[in-house]
Amino acid sequence: MFNIASLMIKLVVLFLLLIFCFTWGFSQNKTAVINGKVLNHENPAIGFYVFLINYRDSAIVKSTTTNNKGYFNFDNLKEGKYLIALINTGYQNKYSEIITIDRDTKLVSLPDLTLKKPDKNLNEVIVSTSKPYIERKLGKTVLNLESNVFGLGSTGFEVFETLPGINIKSTELSLNGKSNIAVFIDDKPSNLTGENLIEYLKNLPTNNIEKIEIIDGNSAKYDAAYNGGIINIKFKKGKNIGTNSTISTGGGLGLNYRYNTSININKRTAKSNLYLNYDFAKIKALDQTFLNRTINSNPLGRSAFSKTIIDVSNNDIKTRNNHSAILGYDYQIDDKQSLSLLMNAFSNRMFSDELNQSLISHDELDSTINSTSLENRLLTNLSGNIRYKKDLDKKGKTFTSAMDFLTFNRNSEEDLNSVYLNHNNAEYKAPLLFNNQTPSKINIISGNIDYAIPTKKALLEFGFKANTVRISNSRMINIQSGKTYIQNPNINFNYQENIIAGYSNYAYKNDKYSISAGLRLEQTFASGDTSVNSSLIDRNYFSLFPNLSLTKQLNKKNKLALNYNKGITRPRYDQINPFSYFLDQFTYNQGNAQLRPSTINSTKLEWELDAKYVFDAHYNYTNNFIYTVYKQDFRNNVAIASMQNFDYRQSIGISLSVPITVAKWYELGLYAEGNKEYFKYLDASNISIFNSSLNASLMLNHNFQLPKAIKATINMLYETPTAYAVYSFKPLYFMNIGFSKTVFDKKGSIRLTATDIFNTNSNRYSTNLAGINLIAKDKTETQSVRLNFSYKIGKQTVKAYQKRKSIVEDEKIRVGQ
Numbered sequence: 001m002f003n004i005a006s007l008m009i010k011l012v013v014l015f016l017l018l019i020f021c022f023t024w025g026f027s028q029n030k031t032a033v034i035n036g037k038v039l040n041h042e043n044p045a046i047g048f049y050v051f052l053i054n055y056r057d058s059a060i061v062k063s064t065t066t067n068n069k070g071y072f073n074f075d076n077l078k079e080g081k082y083l084i085a086l087i088n089t090g091y092q093n094k095y096s097e098i099i100t101i102d103r104d105t106k107l108v109s110l111p112d113l114t115l116k117k118p119d120k121n122l123n124e125v126i127v128s129t130s131k132p133y134i135e136r137k138l139g140k141t142v143l144n145l146e147s148n149v150f151g152l153g154s155t156g157f158e159v160f161e162t163l164p165g166i167n168i169k170s171t172e173l174s175l176n177g178k179s180n181i182a183v184f185i186d187d188k189p190s191n192l193t194g195e196n197l198i199e200y201l202k203n204l205p206t207n208n209i210e211k212i213e214i215i216d217g218n219s220a221k222y223d224a225a226y227n228g229g230i231i232n233i234k235f236k237k238g239k240n241i242g243t244n245s246t247i248s249t250g251g252g253l254g255l256n257y258r259y260n261t262s263i264n265i266n267k268r269t270a271k272s273n274l275y276l277n278y279d280f281a282k283i284k285a286l287d288q289t290f291l292n293r294t295i296n297s298n299p300l301g302r303s304a305f306s307k308t309i310i311d312v313s314n315n316d317i318k319t320r321n322n323h324s325a326i327l328g329y330d331y332q333i334d335d336k337q338s339l340s341l342l343m344n345a346f347s348n349r350m351f352s353d354e355l356n357q358s359l360i361s362h363d364e365l366d367s368t369i370n371s372t373s374l375e376n377r378l379l380t381n382l383s384g385n386i387r388y389k390k391d392l393d394k395k396g397k398t399f400t401s402a403m404d405f406l407t408f409n410r411n412s413e414e415d416l417n418s419v420y421l422n423h424n425n426a427e428y429k430a431p432l433l434f435n436n437q438t439p440s441k442i443n444i445i446s447g448n449i450d451y452a453i454p455t456k457k458a459l460l461e462f463g464f465k466a467n468t469v470r471i472s473n474s475r476m477i478n479i480q481s482g483k484t485y486i487q488n489p490n491i492n493f494n495y496q497e498n499i500i501a502g503y504s505n506y507a508y509k510n511d512k513y514s515i516s517a518g519l520r521l522e523q524t525f526a527s528g529d530t531s532v533n534s535s536l537i538d539r540n541y542f543s544l545f546p547n548l549s550l551t552k553q554l555n556k557k558n559k560l561a562l563n564y565n566k567g568i569t570r571p572r573y574d575q576i577n578p579f580s581y582f583l584d585q586f587t588y589n590q591g592n593a594q595l596r597p598s599t600i601n602s603t604k605l606e607w608e609l610d611a612k613y614v615f616d617a618h619y620n621y622t623n624n625f626i627y628t629v630y631k632q633d634f635r636n637n638v639a640i641a642s643m644q645n646f647d648y649r650q651s652i653g654i655s656l657s658v659p660i661t662v663a664k665w666y667e668l669g670l671y672a673e674g675n676k677e678y679f680k681y682l683d684a685s686n687i688s689i690f691n692s693s694l695n696a697s698l699m700l701n702h703n704f705q706l707p708k709a710i711k712a713t714i715n716m717l718y719e720t721p722t723a724y725a726v727y728s729f730k731p732l733y734f735m736n737i738g739f740s741k742t743v744f745d746k747k748g749s750i751r752l753t754a755t756d757i758f759n760t761n762s763n764r765y766s767t768n769l770a771g772i773n774l775i776a777k778d779k780t781e782t783q784s785v786r787l788n789f790s791y792k793i794g795k796q797t798v799k800a801y802q803k804r805k806s807i808v809e810d811e812k813i814r815v816g817q
Helices: 004-023 156-160 194-202
Strands: 032-040 049-054 060-065 071-077 080-086 099-101 107-109 113-115 134-137 140-143 166-169 172-175 181-185 209-215 229-235 242-253 257-268 272-296 307-332 337-361 365-391 398-422 427-437 440-454 458-481 484-486 491-509 513-530 537-553 558-569 580-584 587-590 598-609 613-623 626-633 638-645 648-663 666-682 688-706 710-719 722-724 727-729 732-743 748-755 763-769 772-780 784-794
Touching: 032 080, 032 099, 049 071, 060 071, 080 113, 134 648, 134 666, 156 194, 156 209, 172 181, 172 229, 194 337, 194 365, 257 784, 626 763, 626 772, 666 722, 688 727
Parallel strands: 032 107, 032 113, 181 229, 587 638
Antiparallel strands: 032 071, 049 060, 049 080, 080 099, 134 140, 140 209, 166 172, 209 229, 242 257, 242 784, 257 272, 272 307, 272 772, 307 337, 337 365, 365 398, 398 427, 398 440, 427 458, 440 458, 458 484, 458 491, 491 513, 513 537, 537 558, 558 598, 580 587, 598 613, 613 648, 626 638, 648 666, 666 688, 688 710, 688 722, 710 732, 722 727, 727 763, 732 748, 748 784, 763 772
């Protein structure tokens, strides 16, 4: 057993060493102050709101109120351009001239600002302006759903399918060939993975999502499991003082139906922001699986030879009822301290009505199994985050602490009835009745502290994190064949995992280049047992994860960045659960408790031109890559699908992001990616299986400004045939189209969309392992027509100091900063 005290000593020694190395050259950090006075007519304006606004993106940096003499003061300011804004009920919004803070600025004293009563003839303008759907910068891509036609009435999963660089295979997400990615919600880890994450995304309406950020996880501050990248879902928050809300509703028809409704409420004051998002969606859709398996009963080629063909078709009508809510509160305690709370909850009830037919043939049809299945499943999730931040001095030193928790419950009961028919369509054995109950529970608690020491051009960060996971699963099976009851004992699986981590990260920046280097240490303790095996999993390991980033500003238009990082992908909790799950009479899913973690080494070179064109070349090497492999039991023709470790996965590729203005009324966003991938797998017979392919994908977003203020969008995606793990995937392609128009003085929006208009979005794949040849197709109900409406309530506008469009947000290096 690894000694925790030994680990802590290592962490402390490392941090002291890094602090000694990095702080010797730290200099005094010059900070700037802005002050001024507000007048109400000719008298001091007492207790009025004053806001410091970032000139580039109109974001509120700080806020305060005037004192009893009408004065205000903002200190500890970084270099940049700012505005002072006076936004108070009953008065015109007042803005200062642009204030520039550079490295030599110490104090800016503004001329008096005088409040005025509103002019009834003065038109108001909306502060938030339309942004392009996709914005890409070095290390970051942003999808602005709020301004996109598909921002209403879609699901999170449908949006993820069109994210640049994202590849979805079954329940696996990867980004530019890296599978160690994480999904965040409002800058906080969701802690959802695999099937649980996919189910959440499929039931998550986009109505309350403002934007989705794809961020490089190239910082030791992040968990090593996030180094492949972070997909951050940002929900809507009001940006104006006062109370406002947005309501939306809509529905759609395909083979089946869907409808949704949502509400967003926000109350902002000078020191606090309270917001609530609630979504409800009901989606009824058909999922289809077609699987053809040819089995050689003598795969080693001896004289005896037999071939069995099992042809499975599965039609599953799923009805999902999903409730999701987010409650958040941000509070500025004083000029130096802030506190934020976030609660996220969802409940998904799914009813599955499934019809499965298996045709078993040798040279001709031998028998048929017809199965009907009814499943009732409930998923509930409650997670929360509390974060405290304090500015320790005027030089920018900060202390941050946070705590997260998650409770996830899954309760599922399935009743399956199978009827066995011979080639004459007559029953040849008693029907099989199968009842399966699989409750599971996941509890996660984590806490971290972070400390930042900035100087004029550098930043040193270090911190600690502890994470604990407790999982309990049960399987209760009742089987009845005819009048015979088959006894099956209940089985329990319990798993716990503790991770202790520490990191240090150093960043330096000047006018021409920047460098960031960091090191993260993680110690993992994992154990698991079942009711029949008390020591199924007992694993402790210590890992180091370095990262390095170099950025060079070549000139005003060109920028280069080189990144390296090492990360880890630990097996998902459901993947190491040893239970077997029934798919059909001849196919099972089974967990693998012996899975080992994957380690990923990634390198990427990026070139940015004109702050909008981005080209990158990347290379990733994954050791112990994890993916599904089928194994054949020749005694009963049952195929068992389970996760296995591959020797490696290698990916080398390039990508290109280009926004093109074709005409004043036509904008085209182009994203293209090409990869050469290699896989090696050692099967149970110690036979090495190699798979590789050259693949590419192309995504086009066409945006049109039509007459009468109507906007149109066409999304097009094409992926070439590709090799993945031990499978060969056929091309994937689909197209969506949508129209939007603002109504009711731009407070309302109507959006009409048609998804997968040619009904081509499906996964088609095959594999040919020793003794088994499998051809499969997975098709979900993706073709539909949807109509959605949203309406904004409350004060949505403020007076603008000048008519201007907000430009792209400042590129953030880290989530939440």
